[in-house]
Amino acid sequence: MPKEKKNQGPPGPMDSKELLRLFIRYTPAAVALCDTRMRYLAYSRRWIIDYNLPDEDLVGRCHYDVFPETPAHWKEEHRRCFSGEVIRKEEEPFPRADGSLDWVRRELHPWHDADGRVGGLVMFAEVITERKKAQDEVNRSRERLHKLFHANPHGITLSTLKDGRYIEVNQAFLDQVGWPREEVIGRTSMDIGLWADPDDRERAMKITERTGRLRNFEVMFCRKGGERFPCEWTVEVTEVDGEPCILSVLTDISEREKAEAALRDSEEKYRIIVENANDVIFIAQDGLLKFPNPKTAELLGLPLEDIENTPFPRYIHPDDRDMVIENHRKRLAGEPTPQNYAFRVLRSPDEVRTVQISAVLTEWEGKPATLNFIRDVTEQKKLETQLQQAQRLEAIGTLAGGIAHDFNNLLMGIQGNTSLLMMELDREHPHQSRLRDIQAQVKRGAELTQQLLG
Numbered sequence: 001m002p003k004e005k006k007n008q009g010p011p012g013p014m015d016s017k018e019l020l021r022l023f024i025r026y027t028p029a030a031v032a033l034c035d036t037r038m039r040y041l042a043y044s045r046r047w048i049i050d051y052n053l054p055d056e057d058l059v060g061r062c063h064y065d066v067f068p069e070t071p072a073h074w075k076e077e078h079r080r081c082f083s084g085e086v087i088r089k090e091e092e093p094f095p096r097a098d099g100s101l102d103w104v105r106r107e108l109h110p111w112h113d114a115d116g117r118v119g120g121l122v123m124f125a126e127v128i129t130e131r132k133k134a135q136d137e138v139n140r141s142r143e144r145l146h147k148l149f150h151a152n153p154h155g156i157t158l159s160t161l162k163d164g165r166y167i168e169v170n171q172a173f174l175d176q177v178g179w180p181r182e183e184v185i186g187r188t189s190m191d192i193g194l195w196a197d198p199d200d201r202e203r204a205m206k207i208t209e210r211t212g213r214l215r216n217f218e219v220m221f222c223r224k225g226g227e228r229f230p231c232e233w234t235v236e237v238t239e240v241d242g243e244p245c246i247l248s249v250l251t252d253i254s255e256r257e258k259a260e261a262a263l264r265d266s267e268e269k270y271r272i273i274v275e276n277a278n279d280v281i282f283i284a285q286d287g288l289l290k291f292p293n294p295k296t297a298e299l300l301g302l303p304l305e306d307i308e309n310t311p312f313p314r315y316i317h318p319d320d321r322d323m324v325i326e327n328h329r330k331r332l333a334g335e336p337t338p339q340n341y342a343f344r345v346l347r348s349p350d351e352v353r354t355v356q357i358s359a360v361l362t363e364w365e366g367k368p369a370t371l372n373f374i375r376d377v378t379e380q381k382k383l384e385t386q387l388q389q390a391q392r393l394e395a396i397g398t399l400a401g402g403i404a405h406d407f408n409n410l411l412m413g414i415q416g417n418t419s420l421l422m423m424e425l426d427r428e429h430p431h432q433s434r435l436r437d438i439q440a441q442v443k444r445g446a447e448l449t450q451q452l453l454g
Contacts, residue, residue, distance in 0.1 A: 285369035
């Protein structure tokens with residue numbers, strides 16, 4: 001659009017056409033005036049801005065040259081307008097030559113000359129691309145909210161803050177309470193007998209009115225037939241179409257309470273078993289001794305409260321400590337580890353006990369740990385040592401007996417040969433005394449052998 005000329009003096013008289021062009025030029029809407037050949041006669045500044053057109057004079061130029069991407073059905077609408085038809089489009093896509101897409105709201109009005117003939121058309125247009133995007137996002141958000149509301153597994157209700165009448169409820173809520181939709185919408189929670197104890201409602205509403213919300217309020221509700229069921233009730237005060245409302249989420253915790261009761265029962269049974277077990281049982285986690293049973297305290301010679309949550313390595317004999325810690329680390333890491341092994345513990349500075357451990361990987365309070373079973377085998381180890389000593393002595397005795405028997409046979413041979421020599425020699429022969437000495441030594445050896453054979 002050409003630049004405006006500065007006023008050189010007071011304005012003179014203005015004809016109607018010039019006045020019209022000036023009016024169109026400064027109107028705050030995107031407006032263009034064309035003749036029947038779609039040549040521009042006048043246009044507003046907003047027309048240039050909204051359509052991102054170059055700042056040059058469009059008067060006399062054909063609209064289709066300025067917008068070569070004009071779709072065929074728009075051209076057809078221009079021809080219909082020349083026949084006197086007024087055309088309105090609230091929302092329509094307009095593909096641009098550069099590949100982008102605009103959305104426009106537009107109107108086409110024919111204008112007439114002094115003879116009453118159609119002289120062209122007036123185009124009113126508004127580029128609503130950003131508004132369209134915003135509205136589409138709002139629609140998508142509403143659709144997501146609708147799906148979230150109706151597909152949610154928790155019961156959700158929307159009711160007025162003023163009188164508590166249900167505006168909307170989802171299917172999960174209807175399943176929870178056992179009422180059909182038509183008997184719920186427009187009624188209140190009191191109307192459908194939802195509250196097992198109406199005082200709970202009063203307490204909940206006081207909290208909601210004071211804080212604007214309610215979180216995980218445990219309450220007992222009633223189904224249509226009167227059956228009670230426990231719920232967690234969460235409330236948020238919101239606004240719908242300018243009216244204060246209450247958005248409620250009901251979570252049926254029947255199964256959770258059953259599971260918690262079963263867990264408590266299981267934990268109680270486990271506690272009874274652990275506390276009355278004959279073996280030492282405890283949890284090892286983060287290097288600490290946790291949940292020890294009375295036998296653990298008995299083994300260590302300390303009060304139970306003095307050993308819980310204390311570092312377990314302190315009770316291990318220094319010579320075995322590294323081995324036990326490494327096995328514990330490997331078990332936590334899932335590495336191969338002996339299922340059972342023995343080590344020594346310190347019952348006191350002067351007393352050492354030998355134990356046999358069996359451990360398994362488990363989870364304690366949400367973190368990895370080991371469940372350990374320990375048996376005091378000190379007396380068993382002593383008996384095993386005594387048995388081994390007895391077995392060694394027995395083996396030595398058996399060996400000694402065999403040797404003695406063989407030695408006795410040798411002595412008998414010596415004795416026999418000595419007796420033969422003495423018979424062959426004269427009584428006065430000088431070797432007779434030596435042979436008698438040999439016989440005496442053989443006799444002494446035989447006596448010792450008999451003692452070994454015992």
